[in-house]
Amino acid sequence: MSLDTVSLNLFIAGMVFLLSAAVLPLLFLRNGKRMLRYSSLISAFISCLLVVCASLPVVVYNLKIRFVIYTITYFFSITCMIDRLSAFFIILIAVVSLSVIIYSFSYIEHMIENIKKNMIVCLICFFIVSMIMVVISLNMFAFLFFWEIMSITSFFLVMSEYEKAETKKAGLFYFIMTQLSTLFLIFGFMAIANISGSYNFENLDGVSSIAVNFIFVSLFIGFGIKAGIVPFHKWLPYAHPASPSNVSALMSGVMIKVAVYGIVRYVVDIAQPPLWGGIFILIMGTISALLGVIYALKEHDIKRLLAYHSIENIGIILLGVGLFVIFTNYNLTALATLSILGALFHTINHAIFKSLLFMAAGSVVQATGTRNIEEMGGLVKRMPFTSSLFLVGAVSISALPPFNGFVSELMIFLGFFQSGALLSPILEILMFTCLSLFALTSSLAAACFVKAFGITFLAMPRSDHSKNAVEVKMPMLIGPAIPAVLCVVLGVFSSRIFTFLGFDLPIPDLLVISSIAIISAIAVIIIVKISGRTKYPVRIDETWGCGILSQNPKMEYTASGFSEPIMDIFKPVYRTHTHIEKEYSDKHNTLFQKGFAEIRLFEIFEEYLYMPIARFVMKISADLAKIQNVIEPDSYILYTFVTFLLLLIIGGWFI
């Protein structure tokens, strides 16, 4: 049996397991027995392992496996192909899903109704299936079909706590955005099909540029909405806090990566965008990265903070993709490879550390019962394991060595550094501007995670919520522990992995560097032990507080206090609305009776982009409602007739 067949069989076995895991809870929807859910989760776990095993040889040996699942007509068939890129994304999806599934074992048990627990298990499994199928779909029909399943299952998952008003708003917002995304994808795909004459994703090289530009823009918007690129990012900070943490981990870790897959696949395989496309991607990436982290800094809701960081990291991935396009346009193959590998490596790294952070944050939220980090603090002593897991994630996302986030950002940095090879002054200046903003982004991310970790876990508890917190159960530690280990492994072995896969990149060998670090750490500890021998024991005493009688949590720095200097520097971005209402008891407005004042952050995108569009749509639908408010059926028949006629004319025009 060849390696292809083994991989394919393993893959199909995995998918069958996963589907059965998805269907099983549906059969016993109202049954409260834990074992049913557990068996379903276990089979999902096994299937993820199988899928990883199936995909690894494809990535390592660069195989191409093509198969047809179901043929409806000649045009409409579900054809799949697993190549290196797909297999890479399958591994990403499966690995994150694996840890989320383990985490879910005890996470979903805190919900009350059985039907909800079972539904979540079922939906998560369907969600994973649909994401895996999206990345292996070879034709548009299959792609859109699974893309829609992915969108709808994730919508239902966001709506898990549908009773809350916040969730309802988030769900609706998400639903509209996700449908818009599909709409733009359909535009793009139809255009591709029109040009190439086939519903498979074919290479479009040598096609007239106007059509390709249209396809590029509409697909970029379509995928961009799903990936959360600024200015289409607003659904992320709504949907993530509203949904359960395991769902957030999956959505932020994996689902937005599926959109990245779409962009990468288009850029690499389908049509090489022109130079302006690369510049466009680069600028969009820079804006997303910078605004994502700047908004994250002011955020005190831990899950919303993480959601904003997803926007930032998608921006960083886009920087890599944009560099790839620009370098390819100048035929700089080595630099282009470095950039796209950086982007892809950052994709998997972000998937890993973001799911880790969301799971750890979920544990914290479950233990404290609040998402506001101002009410936390002191958790490092109450939840030691969760806090160390969160720390690993925080260090990785801040791109600090030797963790994985560092390596991928380093690759993108190196791409920028060598942009001197471009030989176009204006472009070089643009590149260096983007580079400095990217540097700003990554250091602001570090500042933000010092805040997130420091305020959440360190110092004294700031409220009873965190005072009474206890460590979460075992599965909720093992689940995030897998990505935590991967953060270290992917970082330390990064250059070895790339060499193994056949890419020779100019990145530092972190394995050597970490071994030197370990040796010097041991040496330092020994030297300090020998030379620092004192007759005094270690003393534990109160924090020195400039002569105050006793330290209390009210004196501690708050999250807003911590980020205040940065907010002050970036004042123009955080414009605020001050709203004051006063009532006076006399007509000359002299005797103040009661009042109300509010300072609200000015949401630029909501005010200038979303609301105008929403108002426009509302106006049109109000006008349309007038037509609809007719009681007689004959006018409806007339509408149908006119529509039919119009379609015929339009159809005749084009064919």
Added chain:
Amino acid sequence: MNDSTFVFYIIFNLFFAVIISPFFMSLIKKVKAYCQGRKGPQLFQTYYNLMKLMKKEVVYSSTSSNIMRITPYINIVVILLSSICVPLVFIPQSSGSGFGNIILFLYLLALAKFFMALSGLDAGSTFGSMGSSREMTISAVFEPVIIIVFAALAFVMNTADIYRMFTNSVNSSMPFLNPIKFLNSISLFIILIVETSRCPVDNPETHLELTMIHEAMLLENTGKNLALMELSHAIKQTLLMALLINLIIPYGLITTLTFTGVILGAFSFFVKASIVSVIVGVLESSIAKSRLFRLPILFMMVFFFSFLTILFEVFLK
């Protein structure tokens, strides 16, 4: 060049950095004292202080966690690692597993800073937290400047590797006469000032005042932990000085390993670094600490300097 030379390089560079670093700390103090009309401490005072601190009692705050206990060790190890990135006396010819990567060096410093800021928050003291907040703010705003400075250098020398940059400087006859390198040397000097928390960004002399940044984070550290933190701060200062010196006046820096070369190189580095320390000391005595929120203006200045170098290079190429 083989691996054994590289191992020798690592050990030599590391020990050399550790041994000479505290000297420059006290030298700067001495210069500042002279400027203020005092006699100042002895030139070896920092060594005595470190040794004294090693023997002192260690006190931890009851609110602090393991972050406080591991940070000094993480800091010193990370700074020692980053000392391998910057050759002080001789440049190893092997790329050395990419140790010379400029981004690696900068992010190792950032790692140390990250943990230092966390330890500032750990004890729950307002001073420490204030220090962390300000340190992270400054480093965040300053990061683009540093990256642009090094991007300009990488652009000019066509490499992102510190070893190769140094070799490039050694091979050119008068690097300081090169306008681009000269402009960048100003930026590098300001980086040295900012990263080592000196005036006008931070005032290392003040204690328990609302102006301090770096010292505030170290406030809860005692005994050997404080010694480790201070030593790593001193080494960091030496490394940043070495970046400036070896790029602009690389005389004495050797590329092939010989015994006399090492001795002469070590001596010349020592002299050059002493001169830089004196300049730093005089500069620090002559300007006042500026307000925190005025710092971005200074940073923008440095930023434009380095961007100017890039523009210069782009349009004159």
